[in-house]
Amino acid sequence: xxxxxxxxxxxxxxxxAECRDNPELRGRPVAVCGDPAARHGIVLAKSQEAxxxxxxxxxxxxxxRERCRDLVVVPPRYDRYLELSAAVRDIYISYTDxxxxxxxxxxxxxVGGSAGLFGPGKAIADDIRARIRRxxxxxxxxxxxxxxxxxxxxxxxxxxxxxxxxxxxNYRSVVWALPVSDLLYVGxxxxxxxxxxxxxxxxxxxxxSLEFLHTLLGxxxxxxxxxxxxxxxxxxxxxxxxxxVKTIGNSTTAPRDLESDDDVKxxxxxxxxxxxxxxxxxxxxxxxVQIGIRDTGLLWYxxxxxxxxxxxxxxxxxxxxxALFAGNRPRYAVRSxxxxxxxxxxxxEAPQLSFLPEEARRLRRTDLExxxxxxxxxxxxxxxxxxxxxTDPALDLDAKGTNIVHxxxxxxxxxxxxxxx
Numbered sequence: 406x407x408x409x410x411x412x413x414x415x416x417x418x419x420x421x422a423e424c425r426d427n428p429e430l431r432g433r434p435v436a437v438c439g440d441p442a443a444r445h446g447i448v449l450a451k452s453q454e455a456x457x458x459x460x461x462x463x464x465x466x467x468x469x470r471e472r473c474r475d476l477v478v479v480p481p482r483y484d485r486y487l488e489l490s491a492a493v494r495d496i497y498i499s500y501t502d503x504x505x506x507x508x509x510x511x512x513x514x515x516v517g518g519s520a521g522l523f524g525p526g527k528a529i530a531d532d533i534r535a536r537i538r539r540x541x542x543x544x545x546x547x548x549x550x551x552x553x554x555x556x557x558x559x560x561x562x563x564x565x566x567x568x569x570x571x572x573x574x575n576y577r578s579v580v581w582a583l584p585v586s587d588l589l590y591v592g593x594x595x596x597x598x599x600x601x602x603x604x605x606x607x608x609x610x611x612x613x614s615l616e617f618l619h620t621l622l623g624x625x626x627x628x629x630x631x632x633x634x635x636x637x638x639x640x641x642x643x644x645x646x647x648x649x650v651k652t653i654g655n656s657t658t659a660p661r662d663l664e665s666d667d668d669v670k671x672x673x674x675x676x677x678x679x680x681x682x683x684x685x686x687x688x689x690x691x692x693x694v695q696i697g698i699r700d701t702g703l704l705w706y707x708x709x710x711x712x713x714x715x716x717x718x719x720x721x722x723x724x725x726x727x728a729l730f731a732g733n734r735p736r737y738a739v740r741s742x743x744x745x746x747x748x749x750x751x752x753x754e755a756p757q758l759s760f761l762p763e764e765a766r767r768l769r770r771t772d773l774e775x776x777x778x779x780x781x782x783x784x785x786x787x788x789x790x791x792x793x794x795x796t797d798p799a800l801d802l803d804a805k806g807t808n809i810v811h812x813x814x815x816x817x818x819x820x821x822x823x824x825x826x
Contacts, residue, residue, distance in 0.1 A: 412556035419450035581608025654745030692748030
């Protein structure tokens with residue numbers, strides 16, 4: 406059966422949600438921004454009015470205000486966005502069970518098996534847009550195509566509130582004229598590399614030789630050539646399928662520069678608490694820990710190390726993370742940190758446990774932290790805190806509660822598809 410794939414993208418989602426809930430904001434230039442006092446002050450989303458003034462996602466708040474003096478800045482409400490995202494997905498699954506999220510505001514749908522009930526793909530896309538607008542007060546742009554990559558290009562082709570159809574017959578005329586940067590997974594660095602060799606459009610990429618692209622970009626070059634030529638064979642996963650979890654991580658930009666070891670320890674403990682709690686929720690253990698460090702000179706690097714034994718307690722993760730930091734100190738003060746657990750396995754798949762005293766202590770720590778999970782789940786993150794957090798409460802954070810976990814990225818599903826072909 407020919408695939409009929411839709412990619413639905415909610416327009417200016419965070420900003421649209423704020424205007425939906427607060428009618429006084431409608432028609433005004435609005436930007437949803439992080440907290441500048443916590444150094445998270447960038448534009449997360451903007452309204453159409455703000456976009457017309459030159460406000461861009463990722464700008465610092467002060468830069469956005471320079472572009473638009475009348476800009477209305479509002480803080481994000483992630484719980485509300487999660488609620489609206491779930492409501493939109495309820496609409497999607499009324500047409501098909503093949504619904505694959507790609508972040509909070511984007512989803513792929515395979516409606517190839519639904520045509521007998523709801524009509525062709527474009528009709529379904531138009532109906533979905535109308536329902537989102539009527540039932541939720543939001544708008545969406547939808548791309549309709551025979552593969553996921555072109556469907557996503559279609560949702561970006563016309564905005565807001567539009568449907569774009571890309572077929573096997575018209576994709577060369579529609580897609581190949583677009584800048585190569587519009588293609589999924591072509592970022593600024595890849596765009597610059599391709600531009601040095603005169604590859605500026607998706608069509609020029611599609612007509613380049615595979616040998617050249619493999620030499621220039623490796624396996625990614627071959628994948629992008631397939632994308633440009635409509636050879637994406639990845640399917641849309643069932644909505645209720647549980648995606649494989651390969652790593653669990655968390656990061657934060659500190660509200661002030663981290664200059665002492667104690668500053669770093671507070672932040673690392675908060676991040677390790679979050680990562681370890683998620684490991685236990687997944688009934689998983691990790692075999693390695695990776696940290697990322699960005700200093701005030703904006704130099705970013707990552708380091709990782711194996712654990713002596715698989716673990717899911719924050720103390721084991723912290724000890725490994727801080728040892729990595731101590732052995733790879735940045736030249737300047739630290740601006741942001743990340744911690745990631747690697748080499749995951751189910752707890753009952755871990756190697757046979759040791760009878761050494763250290764292993765017994767680790768097991769007791771895990772039991773203790775599971776009890777802490779239950780208390781925090783009932784009374785909130787602040788009900789139990791490490792003593793070191795009290796030395797500088799400004800650096801303490803509920804890293805688990807303030808982070809949104811997205812499903813496995815599209816690149817992972819493409820890799821699986823490539824292996825199957």
